[in-house]
Amino acid sequence: MLVIVGIVLFFVGLLLSIAWHELGHLLTAKMFGVKVTQYMVGFGRTVWSRKTSETEYGVKLIPFGGFIRMIGMFPPKRDEEYGRTASSAPWRVMIEDAREAAAEEVTPEDAHRQFYQRKPWKRIIVMAAGPFMNLILAVLIFAGILMGYGTPQPTTTVASVSECVVSADAKDTANCPAGAPKSPAAAAGFQPGDKIVEFNGKPYSSWTDLQLAIRGSSGAVPVVVERGDERLTLNADLIQDKRPSLQEPDKTEVVGFLGLSPSSVLVRQDVAGVAHTIGGFVSLTAQKIVELPQRVPDLISAIGGQERSDDSPVGIVGASRIGGEVLSMDEVSVGARLITMLNLLAAVNLSLFVMNMLPILPLDGGHIAGALWESLRRGIAKLVRRPDPGPFDTARLMPLAYGVTLIFIAYSLLVLVADVVNPVTLL
Template sequence: METLIMVGQLLLGLSILVGVHEWGHLIAAKTFGMRVEKYSIGFPPKIWGKQIGETEYSIGAIPLGGFVKISGMIDESLDTKNLSAEPEPWEFRAKPAWQRLIVMMGGIIVNVISGIIIFIGLAMVNGEEYIPKEELNKAGIVAYDLGEQLGFKTGDKVLSINGRDYDRFSDLLSPDLLLGTDSYYTVLRDGKEVRVDMPNDFIDKFADKRNRVNIISPRLPFFVQSVVPGSLASDAGLETGDRIVTINGREINYFDQLSGMLDSLRGQKIAIQANRNGEILEMTTSVDDDGTLGFVAQYELNYVTRDFTFGEAVSEGTYNAFAVVWLNIKGFQKMIAGDVDVRKSLSGPIRIATFFGGTWDWNNFWRIVGLLSMVLAFMNFLPIPALDGGHVMFLTWEIVTGRKPSDKFLENSQKVGMVILLSLMAFVIINDTISLF
């Protein structure tokens, strides 16, 4: 069922993104009097179609893209049979270069606008919730395996990032920081300031989904929120509101101490001291084979919540949308520099489906769709023939020099671009499949 939900979200998300992208081309073309023969969400074979005026609107069986077919344009269809004749007034090739440029930019522009609107909507609806620096540094951080490899230790209090102050816990592993160069933290450890350097290739380890929750987290004071009836904790006498202060005589202040100790004592009997309304109670029980006692913990961590006005949401949403583009640029720089393994950084449809998750969460769905909308705009702007950016490159050349590339050159460029894109698609699908195992 989870797989079906992931696939359903992926298909819906791609349909929305492809639909608005191709609509951007269509509306720009029709605005300038160009004839749009076909508008399709998905690639052939066609599973549904309807002719409205001069345009056939259809849905294809392969939901990994879409297209508009504009008369007189050399596109991925490579239909050139009518290009030897004189151009008709309603053909793409008959229009001024600046109009053709706007048509080719139409999909990119609409994807950017869609991404901004989505991020503004999310900011309006959700506001933001975060752990401020002051709250984080009351107890410091928990360093997991990858965090320890980086140089952190449990209990560290992070004072600054790259010598500058920060606002919240999420800043410690922000994408901008991970994609930066020569980044470092200053932490307070045992009363001394210590520098923790982040290797420039650290993002390569972070790109592995198994490591993303294996770096650092806030250290969490806790108490017993509820006890599972019939559990070992219930049999021992633990009650709601109790605070576990020792296990086998060892002091417990934070949940990471408790979970680490219980994990090492699976199946063994233990002695517990619990504070109940100021009274210390002695209890004995055993640890379950999965390293638990059978209670739900309530963490004592104060989050800051903030609601946005419409103006603030516009500012925040626009910033978040363009931050996606900036991070993509930095990611490409990392790949070119060799700091990031391409296999871990490029995602195809299989891996994108996992981003949506196995439960239908509309907030997460729209966040992923907004992100993908900006990524789609960025990727389509790359100067690769067969992408919008390839057409923009040739049209810009025509506007600047006054010389239009020949139809034969454009046709051959499209062929080269299609080979590049199909090879890239095959790579990411194979790479996604391998990453599942």
């Protein structure tokens, strides 16, 4: 039951994120006098709608996105283009069909309220407002968690001790195989709750520094710990073993191995810490989006039954399922589960921001790039005293937009199938 409740809650959160994104476009478009005829969450057949003034607000059947419909997205043909010989090339037909469809929405009384007529900086604000609404939501959620709840920070206190040495390459790293040697920490007598104060004669108060010292050591090393009210010196015989790299967790390296895990405490961050953390999230998100094409073979393999990696791309269905699993985790508190779900929702909004800012149509970033190009072109014309070249005709890019859309649809379907037949799971 908790899994189902979690899926529903997270799914609703995703829909609200989409609605929040489109609200940014809607408010700024109306602020600059652009007529908006529709504000919709979802695609396909309309499930519910209500018209207020000039805008129809509603929800559609397929909840995988949303849109607002602004009149006059494309400028009309310039006068000199009417005298040219008509072309029956498919790309030319796409351009003219898109232009005609946009022109049909414009009535004489609204002729002055078309999107393309607005100055480039206003169009940039309208198109950037959607992604920035997602960024604002992500920042608010992350900041609220980091400053109000805190983020886990590892300490030098031992949380658990590995019973044996299991290679990082082993399929099952949680259980000891037959004949596996004791870990150096277990052999030396470490216990959960021990606080490491000295390692190899040097004091340590930071787990990060202590971890680097452990990885750089081998052989007999004295370790001073606080256990209750007394200090003990434990003699550990560190080995060299293959462990995940700290810089690239998907790769391994041979380092010193002791065999213990640190406990963690919640530490609230200040504004500078929040800014640094969120900046790292943005950079990581951008990196993952750039890597999306490389994930296609993994997704196809996962659909074929092979193991799916934990960092595999997921869609709305997969993300909702993960949200359901998080809410059903019995081993953590209800508060921690809700915090994890909020972190996931913030990460989704951060992804929506980065993805939509890519400078390709039909994404918001493509329209922003077109407005920037128009502004630059007009600025150069004014500087060299040439006639105003007029608005940039984004309709000419519609064949490219259709191609990109088909790629997005195909990728989304691939992810959807993988989420259904071989989902990323936390359990």
